[in-house]
Amino acid sequence: xxxxKAIIIDDEPLAHNVILKYESEIPFLxxxxxxxxxxxxxxxxxxxxxxxMLLDINMPVLKGLDFLRTLDHKPEVxxxxxxxxxxxxxxELQVTDYLLKPFRFERFLKAVNxxxxxxxxxxxxxxxxxxxxxxxxxQLRLCEIQYLESYGNYVKVWxxxxxxxxxxxxxxxxxxxxxxxxxxxxSYIVQxxxxxxxxxxxxxxxxxxxxxxxxxxxxxxKDLF
Numbered sequence: 125x126x127x128x129k130a131i132i133i134d135d136e137p138l139a140h141n142v143i144l145k146y147e148s149e150i151p152f153l154x155x156x157x158x159x160x161x162x163x164x165x166x167x168x169x170x171x172x173x174x175x176x177m178l179l180d181i182n183m184p185v186l187k188g189l190d191f192l193r194t195l196d197h198k199p200e201v202x203x204x205x206x207x208x209x210x211x212x213x214x215x216e217l218q219v220t221d222y223l224l225k226p227f228r229f230e231r232f233l234k235a236v237n238x239x240x241x242x243x244x245x246x247x248x249x250x251x252x253x254x255x256x257x258x259x260x261x262x263q264l265r266l267c268e269i270q271y272l273e274s275y276g277n278y279v280k281v282w283x284x285x286x287x288x289x290x291x292x293x294x295x296x297x298x299x300x301x302x303x304x305x306x307x308x309x310x311s312y313i314v315q316x317x318x319x320x321x322x323x324x325x326x327x328x329x330x331x332x333x334x335x336x337x338x339x340x341x342x343x344x345x346k347d348l349f
Contacts, residue, residue: 128240129173132158133165133188134180139204139225143178146232153236162191169195176200176220176239181210192217200239215316218304242303253300255281255290262288266304270318270329272297274311284331308345309338 132140132155140158147155156174159165163186168174176199181188189210192198201219203210204227211222220242221235253269254261264281273280273287274294280287298307307313308327312335320328322345325337337345 126152128153128175128236128243129156130154130176130178131156131165131168131174132178133160133162133183133191134178134204135160135183136180139180142226143204143232146229149229150233150236152240162186162188165191169199174199175243176202178202178204179219181205181207181214189213189217192219200242202235202239212319212321215319218317220303245302255288255292257288257290264288266302266315267317269305269315270331271312271314271333271335272305282333306344308341309336310340311338 130153132143134140134143137160144155147153156172157165157168160183162179162183165177179188179191179201181203182205186194188203188205192201201214201217203214203219203222204225205222206225208224214222220239223231223235251267252263252265254263256262264283268283270282270284272294273282275289277291277293278289279292279294279297280289294307294311294313298305298313301313304317305313305315314327314329314335318329318331320330322328322337325342327335327337327345329335
């Protein structure tokens with residue numbers, strides 16, 4: 125079992141103590157360093173391979189999300205914050221998970237396992253995907269796909285300006301797509317980076333389209349945002 129190497133960036137000593145206590149219960153997790161200001165973490169990120177950061181938001185000098193925006197190449201990120209209102213902004217920056225303080229050990233372990241699964245999947249994740257349209261195999265960049273919609277025995281793969289109709293199931297796409305995509309309804313998978321906002325049981329995308337969150341997926345979406 126490969127060890128995950130992580131750092132803590134948080135201005136509260138108590139938060140460090142809680143995470144270190146949880147770390148001691150997870151054999152494949154190693155906290156390699158701790159920082160109380162985000163700016164102090166630049167050196168280790170430039171010199172050492174870090175799998176993920178446990179990052180607070182409200183810190184002096186440079187706030188957590190602003191710190192993420194300054195990084196060209198960043199490891200996976202688990203936000204640990206007492207402020208839930210920054211969750212959507214965090215996922216727009218492609219954080220892996222968002223833990224609302226105070227969080228219990230089982231929630232922390234779930235987030236760490238999500239990082240572990242994401243890293244494993246990313247090692248084999250393609251940047252492009254081929255889909256069959258009529259008699260052609262069309263190559264699309266994953267970053268261009270905004271959402272996928274089930275349409276009978278077909279799936280509509282939506283980009284910014286059009287959709288491609290392909291004879292596949294939505295479940296087959298769900299198994300193939302990477303962590304940036306989330307199923308939010310039996311008929312829809314969305315790319316999280318294209319979500320503008322979540323209100324009630326509706327998701328609004330950046331192109332103005334709205335999608336209903338399926339009843340059985342509401343708890344999943346709630347955990348994400």
